[in-house]
Amino acid sequence: MKKINHIVKKRVYHFGWYKWLSSGLLVLLLLCLFFKCCTNERQMPNQSVRVHSIDTTKIKRIKNDPLGRYAVNDLINIYLKENTDIDEFVSDFQKKLPNDTIVVNYYAEAYKRIQFSVNEKRKEFIKNIAKADTSAVKFVTNEWVFKKQQNTSDPGFNSVKNTWFYKKIGVFDAWQKTKGDPNIKIAVLDDGFDLKHIELKNSYVTPWNVFDYSNNVYARPETQFHGTHVAGIIVAEANNNFGIAGVAPECKIIPVQISNESGIITTSSLLDGIFYALKNDAKVINISIAMSIGPQARNLSLHDQKLIEKFSFHEEQELWDEVFEIVQKENAIIVQAAGNDGVIASVDPMKRSEKTIIVGATNENDERAYFSDKGDAVNVYAPGTDIYSTLPNNQMDYLDGTSMASPIVAGCVGLVLSAHPDLSPKEVIALFSKQNDQNIPFNVNDLISKSL
Template identity: 45%
Template sequence: MSKEEFEFQKFRKSGTILPFIIAALCILTIVFLLRKCNSPNEFWNGSYPNYSKITPIFPDKPNVLKPIDTTKIIIPDDPLKRPILSNLLNVYVQDTTNLKLFSKAVINTYIDDSISVTYFADAYKRVQFEVPPNRQKQLKTQIKEDFQLVKFVCYESIISNNQSKSDPGFSNLEYDWFYRQIGLYRAWNQTMGDPSIKIAVIDDSFDPNHEELVNQIEKPWNVFEYSDKVRVYNSKSVHGTHVAGTAVGEINNGFGISGVAPRSKLIPIQIADGNGMMTTSSILDGIFYALKNKANVINLSLGIDLSKAFGSLTEEQQEVYANEIYLDEAAMWNEVYEIAAKEGTIIVQAAGNSAVLSSLDPMKRSKATIVVGATDRNEKTAEFSNYGEGVDIYAPGVNIYSSVPNQQFKQMDGTSMASPIISGCVALIMSVDKNLTIADIKRLMNETGKTFNGRDNLIQIDQLLLKIKAL
């Protein structure tokens, strides 16, 4: 037994190493005898075997996701009824863990399950295992129990982008109503953003040649293709282009309308495969790419459809579920968001379109992000918007006019549209004062927002910037 084989046993929580020592001595004795008697041995070549060749551990390249196998998509027996891939588990370990040794330990501990590694990210200590579908649920529990270095074990979930339900633009009251409602025109007297402030939009796909985006883009990335070629795979993939245009579309180009922060820059990060599917892993890869490339703001117009699972429950019943389900996954997302906050990056995310409490979604429970609900033209909560104490601020999300592929524009609904409005506002805020923390920004949003429903606040960016200036 090699030294590397021996060391990985230290990852186990319990058990003795004595049987392994005895086995190693037996193997060495046999090898010695074979050499002495010159017996033929096809495995012997004068050196100890290369363990990595006997048990392949990692794919050739890190951070490269395999295409989504749609035949493995199932709806698990749990409250969220969220689609997952039945053959994958994502395991997150302590920062000091040697991923290769840990992976070998897992593979050899459950040797009968023929586990393999499909993906790994050493920079943030995450490894994805392919497991037998009939053992996925048990292994999810066992791996965390058997290895003390494991922090979280989560499914590979299929995430939606909250698809909508359904410069000439500035002269149309139907198109620019939300600019006026949040005080954006007055805010632009102070700033339209700054090229040093970069908004990373993590979404399904982008039209990089759209007139609203072509001059705004820096450092694009396509997660599944592992390249800088962002694109639109089919005519239905309009979401990312619309979101990006709402946040940072170009101004004074004689075309369409503009984003909330038109002088800032865009990092488009495409996280959907050719079928428009996004996963937990592709989102995480997008976030860490944005952090690596010094994004100041990250927009996540993504989430889970919660209406079927929870739409008929009372708020009290929903609160019980929010406090009991997917705690491991919520803790994982919170840790990622806190990493971003320490880097000085503000994450803004859509609350969701299921008309339920936003905190039912484990992605939305952290205090280290800004969760955005949607309002309508009457400054009321949009009928589809998620709500509750987990929503930090509201922004218009009905009939939002912005770019879609092929030099087109469209009005769309959703908290997906409200979120980039807030991302643009955060870029304006950071253009005035880059030192504000996420806690500072959330406090200022609520102190200067327009209160409705007696508890919620609609962003008023002009008043917020004035308050910063007065500080």
């Protein structure tokens, strides 16, 4: 044993200086990579490639879609079964279609999701080939395009017009119990955010841009102001001598920019936003967007709307229900805007799940707002007209829409969870679900008291 130890020591002692140098550099490199991975573990989405950029010239209304929806027409999304290997699937799929150019744009290994760029004229044929592979493929969908749901000592509290909805839903009374808890993080998935705004600069954590694949989120006053307004409704800072305050001013938001530089939001960017929020421990996820439908859909009779609800978009419905089930299992709650087309909300397959809170809008007279989507799928109604909140460049102004009603509810969910953190997502959804058909808004102070 002594001889062996002696030989080892001698060899180490005579190790060439250049080898010592290269070994040292290798160790430093490994340490850098290690610390980088540890630092980003909570923030980086678990995926292999970021969301692909969008060619806006490819956004088209899809023929034969009963709602006249828009999609990026040269892209298809395929969701694989859990035991399917993505690399093997891609190789086999391309072999099935040797005469087609099928390019992988994007994939998320953790969620078995892959996006292909294909020839527009061959897209439906290629989708059908994918659907036929039932052993590996779960869902096949278009890259749908979504739209934002706005209709076009804090001094703002001095104006009744600015604060009518606070009193309407019992926020002032609820604040006697809680103004929120910074451990309750509310993810806001939207077009962009002005995080330098006086009302928001102290109210956020872990921002993310799914297109830039970085924490570089931004807003533009003319085109990307929606997310800033939504964020302020939830967490605008209280007692800072500016504007008003959010519904849950002591909670924190996770701002997730799911639009590209043109303000376009797609299926993939929305899904990536949801999973990023989960990985960063969001308890509530606000989605103030809905499908982008053509103008003819607003003129459909109630009978035709119910036919669409019953017979159309079942595959998309199953996809969203599965995603929302994952969210529930992660102990989080999705709150989403019902939509502003005045139709039954469930024509949108994303609004058919019982695993989210779907929010319609009311006006100051407790009437359903004329633009608000409606029907049995809507869990709860909240004020959605003349809602005063933050806009880029330290501005404040009014917007209408279920986009405004949804963050009011998301903030109230934050208040309820701050007072009662042990409530499960199912219990919270049941608590907020409407108790009657009068379309009247809820009272958050009553909900907090009921859950005691």
